[in-house]
Amino acid sequence: MRYVSPALNVMMAAARKAGRHLIRDFGELENLQVSMKGPADFVTTADKRTERILIEELSHARPGYGFLAEESGATEGKDKTHRFIIDPIDGTLNFMHGIPHFAISIGLEREEQLVSAIVFNPVTDEMYIAEKGQGAYLNEKRLRVAARKQMKETVIATGLPFLGKEGHARAGAELADVMAASAGVRRFGAASLDLAYVAAGRFDGFWEHGLSAWDVAAGILLVREAGGMVSEVNGGTRVLDGGSILAANDMLHPLLSKLLKGATV
Numbered sequence: 001m002r003y004v005s006p007a008l009n010v011m012m013a014a015a016r017k018a019g020r021h022l023i024r025d026f027g028e029l030e031n032l033q034v035s036m037k038g039p040a041d042f043v044t045t046a047d048k049r050t051e052r053i054l055i056e057e058l059s060h061a062r063p064g065y066g067f068l069a070e071e072s073g074a075t076e077g078k079d080k081t082h083r084f085i086i087d088p089i090d091g092t093l094n095f096m097h098g099i100p101h102f103a104i105s106i107g108l109e110r111e112e113q114l115v116s117a118i119v120f121n122p123v124t125d126e127m128y129i130a131e132k133g134q135g136a137y138l139n140e141k142r143l144r145v146a147a148r149k150q151m152k153e154t155v156i157a158t159g160l161p162f163l164g165k166e167g168h169a170r171a172g173a174e175l176a177d178v179m180a181a182s183a184g185v186r187r188f189g190a191a192s193l194d195l196a197y198v199a200a201g202r203f204d205g206f207w208e209h210g211l212s213a214w215d216v217a218a219g220i221l222l223v224r225e226a227g228g229m230v231s232e233v234n235g236g237t238r239v240l241d242g243g244s245i246l247a248a249n250d251m252l253h254p255l256l257s258k259l260l261k262g263a264t265v
């Protein structure tokens, strides 16, 4: 049976409320795409408003909890043991381009341990949830990471650096090696959903460098509660702020880690 803690309920309700506004904004964007000004300002406003709704809802239900959020940064709460980690729109570039692949991501830490997580795609109405020790679910369905054992059978997701970001040469080298070893590589553009898809067994693995805590907090718990492994690419354990992430089942994780570490620029 799916167990939803009171905190997780609060997080789901906040995401659904913010999601309703986001869907309206996403519809509006179609008109803005063709305007001279372009959608950038509009998207910034949508991002900020989504974050404001989430923080309002969460702090109303859980007064005193701290926050780490993409737009407003870190806010200490009176309760030093709890912190929400929020990405209001993960996949902002997709959102801006009218691509319906973006999500609201919320993780909850208790004493620096991730205990509850949601990743919500308001367009597909997919609500991924996880509770420490209670498993991961997509809507009502229990999630398990894929069972594939051989690299040649796998679909692996990644995120690639873009204009102004470092690591282009390394990304090219890593990509070449994973392309040569797998059935296919995907770059969908929302790290929280990449991790949710690993939890759901859609992707066999995911790696990316240069992500922030809000991109991955919820997704890390989803993968772990679906039976998967998450580490830094080099195997390190600082998954929230170590600068890279690698998620897969326990057979593929060491294979991918070896492949990526061996990629030479």
Ligand code: IPD
Pocket (backbone or CB within 6 Å): 087, 089, 090, 091, 092, 093, 159, 160, 188, 189, 190, 191, 192, 208, 210, 211, 215
């Ligand atoms: C981005 C997405 C993307 C990843 C970028 C992130 P944002 O988050 O997760 O997949 O490749 O590095 O910054 O900016 O859309 O919230």
Ligand code: CA
Pocket (backbone or CB within 6 Å): 087, 089, 090, 091, 191, 214, 215
């Ligand atoms: Ca993000």
